[in-house]
Amino acid sequence: MTDEDTTTDERTAAEKRSERISVSEGSTTRRNVLKAGAVGAATAALAGCSSLLGGDDGDSVNIDQDEVSAGLLTFTEGAAAILGQQAQRGAEMAVEWINDAGGIAGQTTMSLETQDEGSNAVDKYNQFIDDGKDVTFGPISSGTHEELFQEIETNQVVNVGTDGTVTTLYEGEDPTYSFRFQNYDVMEVMASVFEILERVGADNIDTVAGVNPGYSFGQDEMGIFETAIDRLADAETVYSGFPDLGSGDYASHISSINSEEPDVVFSSLWGGDASTFLDQAFQRDMFDNVQAVAGPVFYGSADAISEDVVKGVERGKILSGSRNYYWGIPEPGRSPDSDALYDAATGQDGITVPTAHYMSGFGAVTAWATAVEAAIDILGEFPDQEQIAATLEGHGFYTPGGYYTMNVDHQCRGNGYAGVLQWDDNIGAPVIEDVNIFSATQISPSPTGALTSQNEQTGEGWVDSL
Amino acid sequence: MTPGISREDGQLKIRIMKGMELTVRETLGLVAGLVILFNLPTITTLAGDLPIRQRPIYRGIVFGLAAVGLNLLLRHSELVSFGHAAFFGTGAYTVAVLVSDYQVKSATVLLVAAIVAATLMAALIGYFTLPHTGLYFALITLAFGQLLFSIVKGQRALGGTDGISVRTGEAGVTILEQFPTLFGIQLTGQEVPNTILLWFTLVVVIISMLVMYRIVKSPFGRALDAIGQERTRARFLGLPVKRYVWAAFIISGIYGGIGGGLFALYFRSVAPGETLQVFVSGDILYMAILGGFGTLTGPLIGGIVLETLANIANEVVFTGPAGETQMGRFITGAVLLLIVFVFPKGIVGSLKPGGRVFEGAKTLKNDPTVAGPWFRQFGQVTVEAAKRSVKNVRYLLFGVK
Amino acid sequence: MLEADGLKKSFGNIVATDDVSVQFGKEDGEMVFIVGPNGAGKSTLVNLLTGLLEPDEGAVTLDGQDITTMRADQRVHEGLVRSFQVVKVFEEMTVRENIRTALLIKRKKTGGLGPRAIWEGLFSLDDEHEAIERTIDDLVEQFRLDDVEEAIAEELPHGDRKLLDVAMSFALDPNYLLLDEPTSGVSAQETDYVIETIVEVSESQNVTTVTIEHDMDLVKNHADRVIALHQGSVHGEGPPTMLETDQELRRLLLGVEE
């Protein structure tokens, strides 16, 4: 127990903050340093509109809501837990920072309960609702997200999705309560496509191949990739394989690629599958037969990718995307918030480096909390679900990873990151070097923040029109 | 012969319909069960934090209905179907496709369509499985089930692995208005519409159970019993064995189709993993055995229990070498072991006269001291099994002296 | 007329029946016994005659129709009925239920066993037909099973199970009844009783009964005609006195020379 616990409610959040910082300054332990960083970053993270922090002048409104409870659906079990664990830790970290800052608007603390979305996810979601959760976050799976979407609209409690990549999720729909922070798959595929064009050059690409997971996500990604690479580089797809999720066997696909010798291989394999695929491709000399292998989500399995592969493959041949977040941007040292989040995350159990999924959890919580603050600022009281939903539409906010906008189509957009996968001996994990930052307008149909009439253009239609 | 009360061999019997007479105990169980099910919404609200939820129980009811159908083959024709998800999935997908592609919204029409589709599917698959019995029957039904699963999950038009939503997707209409209707009532919103659909489902289930009762007590049911017990003899008694088994297969498929159709209406979304996959078929089979495949209501109760159990068991989390792990599958497995070794007649079968729980309770009531020997016996069996394993491992590793 | 012409059937290298031709009249109440040493092809012949096996050569005709073209239930409808060497009754049913199952076929008068019967069957209970219950009463009495009529079949003594098996065959109202060793496994005292009951009922119902039997005394006492098989061929056919006069047959059957 530290003396923080004895602080009384009369003091403002700012006072508490400064006090804690001073406490940490007096100590050299790692934990306290982390905490100092964390608090600094929390200020920034929640300062999307700096005035929202209210309370700075000790004159906050009384919003009569001491606590909100949130539910997070994510993969805590099974092969996909490699992603879900990051999302969960990210969301937990965001909640921790918010509470360290005294809560939303300095008053309302958050609690977070996590459930596995692997089986009967919708049941668990409804359990959250039955339990009276004020907000829900998640899920990761695209199939679950589609199912959940209509439940959310029925229940009328705001949900901010962490992932759920399908392009079509909100197309042709008119969602009110359902939002998605990350992983609109057009964005990550287009980031990969532009990365490929940048590194290999459109003129050097005649043929492409794909190995993507054999379910809706993989088929979606490959479909978008094929269209885009055809429009932008006039390249032909010579091979397209869809191995089952978790099959662990890519021999036949790699053999096919070796005999076709395409210029570029595109693979949206993720988690353990991505690292197994890279291992086997390495063993079968696939990298000798192609100019580049690009994976929009390779970096999601940063913890599992083999050092030998990354070191053994010619530099620049493995291109990896990192969706809407990469911890190395802005460069370490240039943003205290980003550094603080990195330090805090790597201090958590089971996280070597925070990946885009870490940010999907962190960002979803931040999106909601900052929107609630914005609403409180306007209303002077705690908003109801409809008001939160209305505020979230078009809401812009900062995270340590950068600025994001929740568009009117309920799809959040931010910068996309992609670069060359390299090994870093210092952190014992792969990193992305020569990172290209693609702006949201470059890689997605709707321009950031602009209040265009919703869904006038589908993701697929946009890619097709390039 | 109208409903009424009669006294036979000194026992009070309650006649529900012609040929259907229940003991007082059975009647009380039935009434209690129905009261509980019809009042589920209230009960789950009162339960508060207790893990009693309507959705898993509903899932149990509709899968249990499929298990009741499967039981017609299992109990009477003694054929083990390992592919019953095919019919459940057919019913569910029929509803989903009709709603999303053809804007059909009437729940009753959808349910009839699910029955028709399941009938056709069962007729097709059944025709090819007719010559087989025993393990081959199980494996060929499994093969057809997995074939259907593999095909469906590869169809983009059916949403692939993500499946499809059970709503029309009409433009300019809110999501809530895109869902099916029952007798003109919009089946949306959490509280009331789900309750209406639950009640409707329970009525469908009651009718289905009464029909199944008539089927098994009819000459046709008798013929199925005969075919199951001694197929060759039945053939040489002039029973058209294949035609009867085919008919039974179709009827059992229809029950799967109704279950699947109701599933789609309630959960509003259909995906191959939860309606067509081989382990869904397995679950339907285990529901029948868990509840007691020698009984009419057993499979339905087995369904409710298995789903509720899985729901509760997953709350149990142990911390192992690799961190926190949900122990749901372990617990479900342990319960299935218990059924195999201690209560082979299943839940309902064990509660009936002659069943283990019923007789055990009677003995215990007469002489409470038997509990001691029971525990001792259980201990002895466990110790013996352990010794046997050790001995066998020793034999294998070091040879027999 | 049940007629076999030049039946040949082999299993691998073993010729079970070789050029066997036999005839049986329809509903003439004749008691025919098939005799022969083990491996003579008696059971194979019965299996061929009832369509359980298909001959390699030759044909079996029932009233002029080749029986391999008929379904098993059609053969029963045409009056060709059999029992098995190993008792095949419905073990988990009572005696009455067993016979009631056999009597299902009687429903041909009310719609047969086709789709319509299945449909109608769903709307009637199994024990509704009074006429059928009376027939069961008669059969149970004829086969002296009345004191065990509510017993589960698997709990009956072996002799009673055999009788039940035969009673079910008679319930089908056969024109030709083929019995594969109805006394196998039955105790010596019960054997007489089983055979006598069969003969009694056969005669009263004018059923042509073809029985495989090992007990020569019984054959002598009850047979109208004897067919002797040896190594798959018909060794001889004639009245039961044949068993006395044909020395070679006596040697084959009894294994002794006098």
Place this chain on the structure above:
Amino acid sequence: MVTSSIALLEANSVLLQSGIIEGLQNLLQPDTFIVQTINGIRFGFILFLIAAGLTVILGILDVLNLAHGELYALGAYVAASVGGFLVGEGTAAIMAPPSSFDPVTSFAFVGVLILAALISALILVPIGVVMETVFIRPIYERDQVYQLVLTFALLLIIANMIEFIWGSNPQKLDLSTKTAVNDIPTFELLGLSGVPSIVTLIMVVSLVVGVGLFYFFSKTKTGRIIRATAIDREMATALGVSPDRTFTLVFALGAFLAGFGGAMELVRTAANPGMGESALVLSFVVIVVGGLGSLRGAVVGALVIGVLQNWMTVVEPSLESAAPFAVMVIVLLVKPEGLFGTWGERT
């Protein structure tokens, strides 16, 4: 957004047709054909190791062991731990993977790797014994549905225990162990690139185990006793054979084979939570195609399914997972007893 699913299905099937012809042309290019066939054979060998245990247990014990796939998965997980301990970088208790090819050390390393696989498979033997003696033995005489429930219960328990012990992240050996094997030239010597030596290793070792299995059943006394028990349980008992011990031995053998298959597969790929389920379902296909209870059938079935599935990834990837079941259905309809079935003849 809403399109008639029927129209889409039709469009789909037209696409499929043109794709299949093109795919066939791709497959029939000599290099592709040879490499894909070798891949298929390797997969077939692994499938054989799994299916052999399943089919022998089925043929002799008359039990369809649904937990068999989990024994395979368990083999892979145990091998990840054992292999990591024996040959892992930094943890190597025996020897670390050599960094470049050198005949003596490289082959010695392969030997240690095989040893690790053998140890892993041996660890499964007592597990198999306990499964048989404690759980399965009491229910031999019971209705077949109880066997299905029992072995399914064991499946659930083992799968949950695997997750309890190893978690849900895939487990694999260091890539350097694989590279060390791949550095040894094998198919390259035949002028065929694209088949890493690890595949050769898996094929050779599986082949040796497979031949050993046939030798065991046809030439050794124990093997003959097992076969005699399979053919006539009563006769074997009369000859003084203890069926109990035979059954335990057979089950332990099945567990060993499945575990060994898992361990060999781990050398090439990673152990993951779903691997048991898919292996189980594919082994069903193998033993049905080959004929229930037939070891010869398992060989043929495994190779047919393994090779066919690999060809299918080139011809029409979307049919990859449906193809085995389509084959199974066709075989069951045309030759219900399987290609080498003897099962149907038993009563």
